[in-house]
Amino acid sequence: MLLVVPGGGIVLYDQAHAEAVQRMLLGRLDQADHIVAATKGKPFATAEPHYRAALANYRDLLDNDRDSRAGKLVPDRLAAFYQTIAAPYAHRDYCQAIVPLTYLRTLPRTIGARDLGPLATWPDDRLATSLYQCGVAGLGASGSTTATTDLSQLLTTFPASSQAAKVEPAVASAITTASAAITGPDPCTATTRLHTLSTQASTLPDNGTTVVESLHKDTATASQDIESGTYACGVSQYKSGNFTDAQSTMTNFVSTYPHDPNQALAQKFSIAAQIAQQDSAAGKTLPTSASGGSVTVTILNDSPDPIQILYTGPATGSVSIGACGTCTTYPSDQEGQQYSCTNSSTDYPQATISLPPGTTYFLHLTTNDSGMTPNAFTEQYAPGDTYTDCAYETSSFDSGTL
Template structure:
């Protein structure tokens, strides 16, 4: 008989007692908090886990009014593990490379951009290279910035993993950082070389500017361009001593030689007076320039300067306006170069110049007399012990020149000048043998101003000797009167005023006549002259009074042998 199919029965065995629940074990690897979950995975804490029954009130069919049972709070995420120190060192060194690569290593792009901007600003400030270098403030600020950026990158590298491309090549990070640290070092060397070249160019430009000052001074007097010459010399001294090893510094000795040739050019052209200040300056160069720069220039100006002082001093002695300067040149020669052969030639040269002037007295006496006075000023400023005899000879030549000048003026009918010259001669040389003639020439010239006939011949120095015809001169006028006469003899007499005498009227009735000196003879002041026979030109000079002006009246008198003469001097007036 067929059996009924058997239905398997489940056997029930007793359940073992519940074992105590153990807390869930953490996964074998620490969670990565920044890992991205797969798509569709709900974020933690926002719903049941996949496959779990939704809690009431939080899903379909749930009880909206029921609250899930409170569970234990989730533990805080643990801090990220520290990164190796080598990463911090690499990030710091890379930030010191001027390129902000430490921030690039850590994917800190804002910091990297800030580093790039600071580096660009430094490059703009540094280029082109300046001889004075980068401004100290900019360089110090950038250095502080780099140190701060390096410290910040090192700090961040201890907490932040490297970029994936760097993490895969961790062994190369530190060597790369050390290699890139050579970038700022090499940049510093390159900038230093560029700066050195800029310094060289600046020195060469300064040298060229000094050379131009020297060139511009050629052909001009030293005193007018002295400031430019001295400025060039200061530049040579500074470059040649403080920058002796530079290209410009090595050129300075040749420039000093060219400087000497330019400044001393007047001496080469025998323009001795212009050469004196230039050579005096060149002789002082050892006190201005370093000895290593002078070369053969030192002492070279001594003999040319001595010669120039001699030639200029003796050549301008007596020249108008140069009397003092010529003496200054000769005194400088005698003081600075007393043993020079030129110093021994001064006195003979001046004596020869005096002889030349003496010869000129017969040709142009007045001009030569003035020249001799200026020459005397020069000689008088020289040391008296050595030049006193020459000074006395010059004085004698001046005396001869003054007399010759007065005679020449009289002959040329320059009577006013002759009067002044001869009167000065009488006053300056009272003991001279020519004084008497000079006095007579002055008298004759004064008469000739009113009566040209008196200038017919130069009067001699003869004076009345008591022989000849008698002429009694009386004054019938209110003031003192002076009578000048010239002819065979020349002289003058002065008669005092006549007390009580008055001027005669100048307008007389028809047929009227002035009866001068008609009163008692004793009334009129008198002077007696003894005149050799001949024709005389006379001039009556009556000084002005409170009631009358000065009077000059010329007349002619002919003295003949065997006669005596009277001459009554009077004055007429319109209101007499």
């Protein structure tokens, strides 16, 4: 009797051991759950190492203890794991949702699509939506690459998705809205936005659908509106007294769009804006297409430099006069006023212009790099009169006078 093995004790021992193993595995599961819970509210970059640690526990339970009580709970934990990582999407923080959702799409390579079940494709539609929403929000935003980056990823990763199909209509709508704003109170901002939209639309990738073909048409539409918007911007800048920017805008317009119907008037705006930078009174009225008039003005050049005379008022324009080869600068303005253009033996270079009567604003410039200071002046002209003026340079102030 003393040699009989206590079989009941062995059974109890095996049951206790098995229960201890189950509890240990549940403890590991609980540890992974706590890791995930502790990441809530943290940026993805900060939380990612913790996600990987929790995922390693879940994967180990599936690989080695799938039939344990803890292993059977892993699918539910993975669902919660996905929900935690995708929290920005649930909060409609689409831009912040892109990176974590992209990460979730990589997990089938770690866990396996069979174990993930529906979770394997769970992030796809959410990521497509996030890429669309974040990308569209960046349309027209100058200096931002969000629209191009996110919409490009959408078109290449999910080309057949409903979200990809909405990209072109969204771009077209943004262009239409910006184009309409050209006639509003801030055409410069509208034109800048059109420039950005045109660039964004033209850089989106070809995803093998008709989306890109339509985007090319949108780009052409934006380019046409940019042309009219640039002119409207220059006029707006001039009206607001921003003459430096108005000159730059109109000068660029003239060179960029030589065949635009507003090209000639844009050139006049550029001239008037340059004069108004020296004399703001010249910018109080808008240049018109008017030219010629009953007043005849002949300008002689008594200076060693070629000069350009800009004028605006009832008419706007410019005239260039070649250098006087035998002329020199005067030591003072007083001597220039007394002796300029009085040498009968000198054939002074000259130009004659016809102007309407009234107040005309002039700006006297040299056309070479002489360093001469521009000289602005004003003349009052009576109808039918004839005037002769003389341009000369003085060396004492490095300036020119007419």
